[in-house]
Amino acid sequence: FEKQGIKILTSATVKKAEKSRDSVKVTVEIAGRAQVFEVEKVISAVGIVGNVEDLGLENTKVKVERTHIVVDGFGRTGEPGVYAIGDVAGPPWLAHKASHEGVVCVEAIAGKNPHAFETGNIPGCTYARPQVASVGLTEQKAKEAGREVRVGRFPFIGNGKAIAMGEPEGLIKTIFDAKTGALLGAHMIGAEVTEMIQGFVIARQLETTEAELMATVFPHPTVSEAMHESVLDAYGQVIHF
Structure with a gap:
């Protein structure tokens, strides 16, 4: 930038x-x-404030904090039969968060027993040039939470596909729990990272550790190989840089 x-x-x-x-x-x-x-x-x-005025919430058990309606993992408010999803239910204020939140809410109403909605595995994407994408904790947030971390980094300049595409500027950073190997967060900047971030989102959803990611075969030549290299770098095993 x-x-x-x-x-x-x-x-x-x-x-x-x-x-x-x-x-x-x-x-x-x-x-x-x-x-x-x-x-x-x-x-x-x-930033964003919730559009909660003139909804008639004043005489209900619906709780509002900092202009946003408080809900549980199924969109339920404190008032029976009243549900809230999307931006009005708090951050992150993203379309894909609202959409999935709505599915969980309706399935719960229908008695299908879905998993409670959590925000920790929601990817954030910025459609700038270069693109920016992330999921989970930053290195700083992980340390503030008392976690001992291992951090891997891999630049796009070390990736053959990125160079061939004329997009050599970028970086992938991964943060792992040093004791358990759990993937705490991933952060990317560069070409098509808003597509690639989903790989780490799935990894976090499945509670994948560094061992599974290191053993995963990434196709060549692809920019996604930089994801693998970042994981390897966190454990001193990076190959192509």
């Missing part, structure tokens, strides 16, 4: 924006210091 001319500021707070006829001056505070940027346009994307 930086090579494309994008400047990324983290841990930053927008203090004010002053609009003129042709530009906007934005004051941003970073680490206690104020910086002023003059730009053509400002786009604000600050």
Whole structure:
């Protein structure tokens, strides 16, 4: 993104924006210091709030926290017969989350005893160029949870298919529990990673460990081989880099 001319500021707070006829001056505070940027346009994307007003929830047992309706793993609220799914039921605010949540909810209503819906294995996908995709915990979150981790990384420049496609920029990172080998999280940036992330989603859903992933045969030549190499790297067995 930086090579494309994008400047990324983290841990930053927008203090004010002053609009003129042709530009906007934005004051941003970073680490206690104020910086002023003059730009053509400002786009604000600050998250989502639930559309829970005027639904008649006030006199019910439906609980609302931070504008979102509280539900269990089957979409049930505190009010019998009232269910909620999708964005109004909280993060992650993704279409595939809402769709699967709806299936689980309706199957529970129909008495089919589905598995309770969990958010830990929902993939996040950003359809930028390059694409970004992830599932599970970040390395930092895993450490904050007290987990001892093993981390593997593999760059696209080491993958023959990525080079042949003219897409050598990218990275796959995997995080494992050092004691159990459980796959805690996977993070990707690069060409078609929003397609490939599903491999790690399935792995987490099946509670796969590093042993199964290391023994899995990945087709050649494919970009997905970088997924295998990232797992191998976490255990000091990377082959092609």
